[in-house]
Amino acid sequence: MQLQETKTLISAGEIQAKVAELAGRVDKDYYGKNPLLLCVLKGAVIFLADFMRCLTIPVEIDFMAVSSYGASTKSSGVVRILKDLESSIEGRHVLIVEDIIDTGLTLKYLVENLRSRGPATVKIVTLLDKPDRREVDIEADYCGFKIPNEFVVGYGLDYNEGYRQLPQVSVLKGSQK
Numbered sequence: 001m002q003l004q005e006t007k008t009l010i011s012a013g014e015i016q017a018k019v020a021e022l023a024g025r026v027d028k029d030y031y032g033k034n035p036l037l038l039c040v041l042k043g044a045v046i047f048l049a050d051f052m053r054c055l056t057i058p059v060e061i062d063f064m065a066v067s068s069y070g071a072s073t074k075s076s077g078v079v080r081i082l083k084d085l086e087s088s089i090e091g092r093h094v095l096i097v098e099d100i101i102d103t104g105l106t107l108k109y110l111v112e113n114l115r116s117r118g119p120a121t122v123k124i125v126t127l128l129d130k131p132d133r134r135e136v137d138i139e140a141d142y143c144g145f146k147i148p149n150e151f152v153v154g155y156g157l158d159y160n161e162g163y164r165q166l167p168q169v170s171v172l173k174g175s176q177k
Contacts, residue, residue, distance in 0.1 A: 006153060006163070006170035010145055015127070015155055015169065016050065018144040022125060023054030025142055026095065034058050035093040040110070041065040041083065042164070043099035046156035047127045051097060062086055066106055079109040090118040099156050100128040104138040111138065128152065128169065145169075 026035075037059050039048040052059060065083035094114060101107055107124065114122050125142035132149040147169075153159050154166030163172070 004159075005173045006166070007173060008168050008170050009147065009150070009152060010155075010169040012155075012167035015144075015167075018127070019047070019050045020054045022142050022144060023051055026125065027055055027057050030057055030093060030095070032057075033093045034060065035095045036089060037061045037095050037097050038085070038089075038114070039063045039097045040099070043156045043158065044097050044127075046164070047099055048097045051125070064110070066110055079106050081113075088117070089114065092119050094119045094122045096122065096124045098124060098126040098140070100130060100152070101126050101138065101140060102130050102133045103135040105136055108136045108138045127155070128157075 034057070037048060037052060039045055039061060041063050042065065048061065052061065062085050063083060064081065064085060067080050067082055096107070096110065096114070098107060101124075111122055111124070123141040124139075126140040127144040129140055129143045129146045130149060131146060150171045151159070152169050153163035153172050154168050154170045156164050157169065158164045159172055163170070
């Protein structure tokens with residue numbers, strides 16, 4: 001695949017500083033609770049890796065894969081679970097680790113699905129929030145950056161599986177929102 005030109009929106013250094021800040025807040029809020037970090041694949045895996053290395057509290061991790069995009073730059077609104085949790089979350093403190101909140105449709109579905117499984121709490125940490133695109137009422141408990149309504153790639157976020165390896169968050173030039 002030929003990569004299109006991108007423009008840096010958030011530098012690698014800015015991301016690392018924000019990840020450390022978010023981890024510090026979570027360390028304080030979850031002290032003594034041993035939360036389960038639930039990584040939403042594939043986009044959040046780089047954020048999860050950096051985030052959990054900054055934490056000082058004990059945590060466990062699990063993964064879910066959900067999709068509402070396919071190969072498009074626009075959410076279809078139809079959420080599919082592609083990979084479910086490997087263990088029960090009943091009575092656990094669950095912290096969903098997400099790369100970006102866009103329309104909120106996928107995350108709202110995921111939160112409702114998880115709450116039906118009896119966890120102690122379900123909260124959300126996201127690196128990026130795009131509030132101008134929100135279609136449902138959902139907010140992150142821990143948010144790194146609020147960004148404009150542009151299609152972004154890098155730091156785990158992709159376009160048609162490309163660009164995930166970029167160390168920064170960039171706007172894909174010529175893409176539709």
